[in-house]
Amino acid sequence: MPDSRSSAPRNRSVFAFGLLAYAFAAIMVGTTLPTPMYALYAERMHFAVLTTTVIYATYAGGVLFALLVFGRWSDAVGRRPMLLFGVVAALASAVVFLVADSVPQLLVGRVLSGLSAGLFTGTATAAVIEAAPPRWRTRAATVATIANIGGLGSGPLLAGLLVQYVPHPLQLPFLIHIVLAVMAGVAVIVVPETSERCGSIGVQRLSVPAEVRAVFVIAALAAFAGFAVMGLYTAVAPSFLANVVGIDNYAIAGAIACSIFAASAVAQIGATLIPPQRAVAIGCAVLAAGMAVLTVALYFSSLTGLIVAAVVSGAGQGISFSRGLAAVAELTPPERRAEVSSTYFVVAYVAISLPVVSEGLAARVWGLRTAGVAFAIAIGVLAVICLVAILWQESRQARNAELSAIT
Template identity: 65%
Template sequence: MIGTTMPSPMYALYAERLHFAVLTTSVVFATYAAGVLAALLVFGSWSDAVGRRPVLFAGIGFAVLSGIVFLVADSVGVLLIGRVLSGLSAGLFTGTATAAVIEAAPEEWKSRAAAVASMANIGGLGLGPFIAGALVQYAPSPLHLSFVLHLALLTLAAVAVAVVPETSKRQGRIGFQRLAVPREARAVFVPAAIAAFCGFAVMGLFNAVVPTFVALEIGIPNHFLGGFMVTTIFGASAVTQLFAVWIPPRLAVAVGSAVLIVGLAVLAAALWVASLPALIAAGVIAGVGQGISFGRGLAAIAERTPQQRLAEVSSTYFVVAYVGISLPVIGDGFAAQIWGLREAGVAFAVAAAVLVSLCLALIVWTESRSRNLSRTT
């Protein structure tokens, strides 16, 4: 997962060398989500049928191809190919590696295995821009060394997958992953999915736009700092998800949404006044809100979903999340072309805060209605 966010501190350099604007940066970033969605929809259930290890090897293969493409990238078209391949690798890893970790965990670790897998996932996303930002700013070959390191890490990953035992019973079938939500889960799914959409949208904004904002609007063209800004939101999310397991799932979605609203308010203010400390605070607060609402939102949905339909409901949830990480960022890129980067970012934060507020109101109304029905019964 480190490799999927490594390009974030490099977008300003690519834009300078290949002569493109913020809108193109947003599209290049969002193309990654298209790869993730394709992998989730086409290969989402394959590891149940063929085993975890073959699908993990395929994910490593796509990641290797992505790294090689970035090493030779000399045009926007090549960057788009690299991002699609990176997205395919992430889409394969997201479900398959999580399932493998949970299945491989010893009995005393079973209750924590999902949190460990989630932290590895989100933590990898946070480490990518941190590592790449340091190498881009302070090491030679700023557009190449990070991907050489990533290819070396992938070699270790391939060796690890080769030596571990298979954990799947291979009882599934090969086919497209169906997307659906059973009636009994919809009341929980809708607010949780809205919160996931908004949380991932904010992560997408930090990934694609914030490093450029720091360089152009705040006036600090330091690539390590740009990478660190992305790390704040992913790091806060990863750490929070470890502790959020103690919060009841349905309550956690409401709490996470409330915290995310605060983070978006701080983000809007930080963008408007171009304050670096406020922008860091916004990343941490929004990351905490996203971490609580996303991880526990899936748990809340699982409580209401029949076991035999959990895979399709989980895939639907992830699809909503990854649409959130792509389309709003492209919209922000279009708005930046018209209004400017600062004004577009503020509008993005306000719109997301309104949507999350509606989500929170829906949760409160649903809970109030459930209580009234229980009393009547």
């Protein structure tokens, strides 16, 4: 007969693991929920694409503030308090969006949304891994990735369907997210604390050791290129669809934004067996191809091209970002991995804000189509530069190895 005493803790462990993964996904849904709504907000509040990109970009400010100020707190005070703080920020964001009737209120809602994402990204990843039962331990990081990216991708898809086909399009999505966030808070409360509460409270230091810098610079530039494309699709894809392709459908806009996250998640999981440096090169090549497709799609006003570009670019971003972080972590001393990883994430989140605002400024001067083509070409060139740098680095390493063997 099975030992009921041993099976009970295992069941509780699986239960906690599942609840934390749910909480992670539910909170991340809210961070991308407004994506299909930006065009509707612009229509009702009479603002242009530049304002849309600024509203979107303020999210990165909230994320960066949370990462830098609160990044180390969960090690000291525990995962649960910081996760609950993130739930409260998500609820506050949803309430602000629920009543928003001006651009300043939208800005506040996005900052709060970024704060919730910044609090959850590192803390929930650690909590999910720590809560994993033994048979899930090797797959726990993958589950955390799926919860994170799956939530990000589900947000625009859910909102797009609701905005297109259900009454009260600017309220109902946030009411649903409030319910999801409350359930996430309950999940966090009922799950046992997963950390041992060690470490100290303080601002997260940013630095990169000298021995890691060459690899870090290339990986960070690749991450910058990938996240810039993520930001473009999340902020401007609905405008591309309506103003360039000529299709005014919020559900399709949400599905396009969702597709880039879905492709990224699948690619991150599939790339785990590829050596990190080679994977970053592959990711850069795929991302450059995605930007070529996007250029053609915008020029010819092609819906199919816009979707294909999202999928290809998402795959490239997922491979280069996840394996770039792995390449950096391999060379970083264990005691400095937290600060190096934080520096890497800061580069990534700067990339989803500044380039997108630049796209908005360019659209104001050149028009949306031309600005989008210029953006795609610039990111494609950056991805190719990273690819060439990696190939040159690999070639130099091979020559050095040959010389060492001869001598």
